[in-house]
Amino acid sequence: MKRRWFTSRLLGISLGAASLMATACASAAAPTTQKSLAPEKQSLVQPKLIVFRSPTCSCCGQWVEHMEAAGFRVEDHVTDDMTAIKQQYGVPDTLSSCHTALVGGYVIEGHVPASDVQRLLREQPDVVGLAVPGMPIGSPGMEMGDEVEPYTVIAFTQTGETLTFAEHL
Numbered sequence: 001m002k003r004r005w006f007t008s009r010l011l012g013i014s015l016g017a018a019s020l021m022a023t024a025c026a027s028a029a030a031p032t033t034q035k036s037l038a039p040e041k042q043s044l045v046q047p048k049l050i051v052f053r054s055p056t057c058s059c060c061g062q063w064v065e066h067m068e069a070a071g072f073r074v075e076d077h078v079t080d081d082m083t084a085i086k087q088q089y090g091v092p093d094t095l096s097s098c099h100t101a102l103v104g105g106y107v108i109e110g111h112v113p114a115s116d117v118q119r120l121l122r123e124q125p126d127v128v129g130l131a132v133p134g135m136p137i138g139s140p141g142m143e144m145g146d147e148v149e150p151y152t153v154i155a156f157t158q159t160g161e162t163l164t165f166a167e168h169l
Contacts, residue, residue, distance in 0.1 A: 120155075
């Protein structure tokens with residue numbers, strides 16, 4: 001009986017102490033202004049993705065929907081001169097695809113999965129951007145039932161160097 005009382009009392013004291021510590025921590029960490037909340041909230045929101053695409057390409061619109069579903073805020077620009085856009089942002093001809101996007105200081109060329117763009121933004125490697133050359137079946141925006149072609153997401157630098165960023169099989 002004494003042991004049960006002691007255990008019960010010890011548990012009560014522990015819970016009381018934990019409650020006081022939680023209250024104290026919450027008080028100490030409580031923001032005093034609305035401004036202090038802004039950086040936290042911004043980190044939860046994906047950055048704006050600026051997309052340039054041809055008016056005749058429906059798969060680009062589906063890729064935009066994929067990116068929006070992943071939480072990206074998309075600014076969509078339809079243009080007839082994709083060649084000029086690709087040249088302006090340094091996309092090598094060998095990595096060219098149907099649409100070009102800008103996000104967080106990087107260039108995204110083609111059907112790059114949102115998860116790879118999120119990883120790029122998280123890791124921030126010293127590259128110009130990522131590309132999925134061509135239009136591989138099964139990549140975001142190019143879904144065709146269960147059919148999937150393996151494809152590689154390629155990182156590229158200003159000097160034209162390329163390296164594998166991700167493999168999708």
